[in-house]
Amino acid sequence: MDCGAEREPASIWRCECGGLLDVVTTGVEITRAELDRRARSRKKPYNSGVWLYKELVHPLVRDDLIVTRPEGNTNIYTHAMVSEFAGIAKLSMKHEGENPTGSFKDRGMTVGISEARRLGHKAVGCASTGNTSASLASYAALCGMRSVVFIPSGEIAYGKLAQAMAFGARVLQIKGNFDDAMRIVQEACGRLGLYLLNSINPWRIEGQKSIAFELIQQLRWKPPDWVIVPAGNLGNTSAIGKALVELRDLALIEHLPRLAAVQAEGANPFYSMWKEGLERPPTLAKPETLASAIRIGNPVSWKRAMRAIKATNGVVEQVSDQEIMDAKAVIDSSGIGCEPASAASLAGAKRLRERGIISSDDSVVCILTGNILKDPGATVDYHTGKINGIEPRYKNAPVEVPPDIESVTKALR
Ligand SMILES: *Cc1c(COP(=O)(O)O)cnc(C)c1O
Numbered sequence: 001m002d003c004g005a006e007r008e009p010a011s012i013w014r015c016e017c018g019g020l021l022d023v024v025t026t027g028v029e030i031t032r033a034e035l036d037r038r039a040r041s042r043k044k045p046y047n048s049g050v051w052l053y054k055e056l057v058h059p060l061v062r063d064d065l066i067v068t069r070p071e072g073n074t075n076i077y078t079h080a081m082v083s084e085f086a087g088i089a090k091l092s093m094k095h096e097g098e099n100p101t102g103s104f105k106d107r108g109m110t111v112g113i114s115e116a117r118r119l120g121h122k123a124v125g126c127a128s129t130g131n132t133s134a135s136l137a138s139y140a141a142l143c144g145m146r147s148v149v150f151i152p153s154g155e156i157a158y159g160k161l162a163q164a165m166a167f168g169a170r171v172l173q174i175k176g177n178f179d180d181a182m183r184i185v186q187e188a189c190g191r192l193g194l195y196l197l198n199s200i201n202p203w204r205i206e207g208q209k210s211i212a213f214e215l216i217q218q219l220r221w222k223p224p225d226w227v228i229v230p231a232g233n234l235g236n237t238s239a240i241g242k243a244l245v246e247l248r249d250l251a252l253i254e255h256l257p258r259l260a261a262v263q264a265e266g267a268n269p270f271y272s273m274w275k276e277g278l279e280r281p282p283t284l285a286k287p288e289t290l291a292s293a294i295r296i297g298n299p300v301s302w303k304r305a306m307r308a309i310k311a312t313n314g315v316v317e318q319v320s321d322q323e324i325m326d327a328k329a330v331i332d333s334s335g336i337g338c339e340p341a342s343a344a345s346l347a348g349a350k351r352l353r354e355r356g357i358i359s360s361d362d363s364v365v366c367i368l369t370g371n372i373l374k375d376p377g378a379t380v381d382y383h384t385g386k387i388n389g390i391e392p393r394y395k396n397a398p399v400e401v402p403p404d405i406e407s408v409t410k411a412l413r
Pocket of ligand 1: 132199230231233235293341
């Protein structure tokens with residue numbers, strides 16, 4: 001993406017010039033009718049919501065090398081309470097927490113691991129705020145590869161750490177934050193011959209494009225006005241934007257939705273870049289937010305993401321932890337549920353509505369990136385009022401009662 005050099009796919013995840021790689025697939029022809037036929041047939045590998053779009057995500061992988069659980073086919077939800085909260089009647093949520101390991105990362109990982117196999121690798125690695133490591137560990141185990149995950153010590157949610165350990169990854173806790181882990185994993189992979197599967201790897205982006213492909217197909221090829229996504233390392237923002245542009249170029253949609261990337265106020269380098277018109281995002285040494293999946297101060301995919309925002313006439317927004325946790329409490333109490341970072345999308349929708357950037361009759365799809373069970377600590381602490389500086393406006397704390405019917409009756413009256 002920097003020097004403009006082109007080459008065939010190979011065992012590299014960064015350009016020789018140090019810049020990011022970008023996958024360009026040429027000569028693809030695919031119709032809505034063919035994609036709809038595949039969706040109905042549910043034949044392997046098209047039963048995966050990623051590989052249904054094989055020509056658009058990785059046409060070179062042989063079907064027998066594909067490692068899939070399968071991914072995607074996630075549901076779209078609407079709920080009056082959520083719409084009312086945001087002030088947007090036509091608001092829906094696509095729940096990527098319904099993927100096999102509980103986050104959208106599986107969509108990128110199935111493509112990344114399949115590429116690792118195609119290239120003959122035996123071991124893979126990543127740095128992670130949690131969900132990437134959970135996904136990597138699962139997919140590596142499925143095909144008998146070894147995996148090493150680099151996680152920031154004490155900064156990842158328990159559900160995610162548990163998955164990485166359970167799936168058998170070698171877990172290295174780096175005494176530092178995500179950005180430290182990201183730096184060291186690149187050095188380690190280079191020296192030890194591990195194939196790096198962070199979203200710096202362009203195949204991860206190719207897989208994650210399927211969020212947008214699947215969304216638009218589910219909406220019977222009628223795109224919404226807005227797609228809103230939480231933004232941390234910016235892989236997903238990049239992927240969704242790239243997918244939308246490709247759909248338009250293939251004439252599978254008539255108009256481009258606008259993409260909105262939402263950051264947490266305490267981890268907002270991309271927002272600062274956008275807002276202040278900077279050449280590149282500033283590096284934050286100590287990113288802070290309760291939404292650990294987007295607690296990133298030096299996002300690797302900023303260049304790809306900026307291209308996506310510009311191409312879709314998109315915007316970048318930021319929200320506070322209070323707004324994130326309130327939005328999460330509303331999504332949770334509607335019966336849908338998500339992890340904290342996911343709720344940044346709804347909090348962002350509400351803010352953009354309040355600022356008049358989204359109008360009340362726009363159709364909006366928020367991407368819920370992760371499952372509610374990923375971070376039970378954040379949920380319990382919110383409802384029990386244990387988070388410093390956060391007022392639990394939608395509190396639902398458990399009540400302790402003695403084991404007699406009078407007390408129970410009194411408590412429920
Ligand atoms: C990874 C992740 C994000 C951030 O996505 P990026 O591609 O890093 O911007 C948001 N939410 C959840 C649940 C995630 O796992």
